[in-house]
Amino acid sequence: MDVDLGEDPLALDRQVCFALSVASRSVIAIYRPLLRPFGLTHPQYLVLLALWERTPRTVKDLCDVLRAEPATLSPLLKRLESLGYVSRRRGTADERTLTVDLTGAGHALRAEAEKIPYRVVETLGMEVAELERLHAALGRVIAATGRAERR
Secondary structure: OOOOOOOOOOOHHHOHHHHHHHHHHHHHHHHHHHHHHHOOOHHHHHHHHHHHHOOOEEHHHHHHHHOOOHHHHHHHHHHHHHOOOEEEEEOOOOOOOEEEEEOHHHHHHHHHHOOHHHHHHHHHOOOHHHHHHHHHHHHHHHHHHHHHHHO
16 A cells, blocks of 8 residues: 655644544543533543443443443442442352442433533534544544454
């Protein structure tokens, strides 16, 4: 494959990694004040999003869907439990299995959280169609990096 990366392939403003890094930090910063009233961090919010899609879930399943390591997820789940949003329980058939479920407060929080995506889109000032195209492109990047990791 003959790829033309231009005159300076190392120019910072041309690096996909740089653009993704800055965009990621910037978008997550938009979420901070929206999540603060609920005592949540962005990673905890992602866990709740996964649980609002389907609950209960095992920690293994959450790690898979969030592409996180158990050591990363464990403190997030403990904090969500201390906030009263989730409960954790060991499997009766297999004590190694830890299941996470939403509490009543966790289910109720969903109604408030439904406002968050609207506020993010409003803050970004971008058309929904443009954000959907960006999301699709990022999905392709995630898939490509997943294939590269498996090699």
